[in-house]
Amino acid sequence: MSQREWIAGKKTPLLPITRLWYRNVEFCEDQIFMVADAQELQQPGWLVRSREGDRLVLRAGGVWVVAKIAELDQLVAEFDGNVSSSSVQIDLSDVSQLDTSGAMLFYRMTKAFKRHGAQVEYTGISEFHQPLLLLVEAAERERHNVELLPENSFVLMVERIGKSVFEAFAEGTALLNFFGMTIVKLLQVFKSPRKLRFVSLVHQIEQTGLNAVPIVALLSFLIGLVLAYQGADQLRQFGAEIFTVNLLAVSVLREIGVLLTAIMVAGRSGSAFTAQIGTMKVNEEVDAMQTLGLDPIEVLVLPRVNALLITLPLLAFIADLSGLLGGAVMSLSSLDLNIAQFMQQLEEAVSLKNFVVGMVKAPVFAFLIAMVGCYEGLRVSGSAESVGRMTTKSVVEAIFLVIVADAVFSIVFAVLGI
């Protein structure tokens, strides 16, 4: 018997699995037969009812598979519940194909009849379909035995709110705890400098500091350019172009240089911290570390915190310089100034105080970014997906905290009159 004859259905196949009609037939060599077959099989199964005395007889036939399940579902739905007979016979002898989805519909129908007190009897089940029906019956019985309580959406909402409030508190406490722990470990470094982990520290300085110089310098340069241009444009209306230099110098040195750097470092290094530590967490490397007697805070967190404490002020300094440079380039080209005049105006506009006020914030921002990055990294659990989620979270939280801290600084400086 060739495959051709077999597919054409001249002999019942060993198993009811001639499902080549699923989509198109282009991949099959036996196209002619397939098309004939396809038309026959495109029809979903059918269900015919008749009566023999008090007995309701349902004859099912055709194809009862998942591809036709939507039509079959409607067919079966008609029989849900509206039965007056005390006994029902379901005849499956004309069913050519059956899979678990079709079997589920038969089970559902049976359940409905039984609920109305009818006796249900199956006839004409082929030997290929028998195990399938039994399997589905077993699976479904298990499900119907367990009554899942319907969930009230209001209760669910209250539960969710309560849960997230408690989670927020727990997270705040945990973050504070982590801050404290890290500070304690940081102080211990003074007692035993070996804990500084010099190699790791230098590596982190390279990663977070040296490698970030080009991007930080370029962006600050561009911001300086934009700032000077906008300033000159507005101040020209009052004939006060010269004060563009004051505007530029004060805003870059006090705010923009350090804030821009902090935001870039949060996006660049804070996220990297979370991703690195999080991946190690997923790989159980952090657990392995602890069993080997290494302290994850000391090995993973301290070098990163220390590195940022060193590099962020340096990067902020570079940002200050290139921001001023960008402003200078724009001032020289759009205002009628030469270098000497620009430098003189700059000297009059700013004092060391402006610079120091900016730089003082840098270590604080560095600490916040490193802390949040490492903390979220250590909170990664289980899947790779949580690494991504925590990384996003860490960047958002770090930038949020940096801006909040900046606002706090502004208020404090204002109160102190600096």
Added chain:
Amino acid sequence: MIDDAVIRVAGLRTQFGSQVIHEGLDLNVCRGEVLGVVGGSGTGKSVLLRTILGLIKPAGGRVEVLGADALSVSDAAHEAMSIRCGVLFQDGALFSSLTVAENIEVPMREHFHLAQPLMNELAAMKIGMVGLPPEAGTKFPSELSGGMRKRAGLARALSLDPEILFLDEPTAGLDPIGAAAFDKLIRDLQQSLGLSVFIVTHDLDTLIAICDRIAVLVDNKVRVGTLEEHLRDPHPWIQSYFHGPRARAAFDSSAIKASV
């Protein structure tokens, strides 16, 4: 007699760079059989599985799945093929952002446009079929144990009643009781649903318990045969595999089970 093979691999050659994994590999999987694929680490068991599934393009040879060329099929034919093949990856490979029930509904949603209540019902049935408790449907994969994740993965693989089931190390990482239960589940489902099963495994107990034939990957090729045939094979790797201490233990335990 008809040649009733659901998977035909002929003259397969796969290589990564200069490293040849398979060379002239021939393998047929017959309809309704359970074929176990074994081999040492790095012999390309998973590569073979991925090649048959079309995830890796081989350097040469033919791969036919259900009569269709698996290597050069059009998108539509590939989709048709994917409906008829179910795959269970090693750790389930469930979509972590979806619940178990939603995972099972993914192929239904993609290939057939069904009403949500009907899909829920089908998903609940599949969950029962693989022996998960009904409440598992609303859980996320990260809330399940390894064994439950595998069962959920199996339910997703069986979502559209495939004809061929591919399993990648189904019992790896399960405790012996869980592994034996999973073996039995696969065997039961295979018999009830009339599946052809392709199992990549290291587990000798699985091989003995449920495989009709065993394909051993050695020297870049496969040697296919029943367990008895492999026991007589003089190839040194096959000898040490089937006559090693762990193999003896597995045979002993299956003999004990048979005699009880």
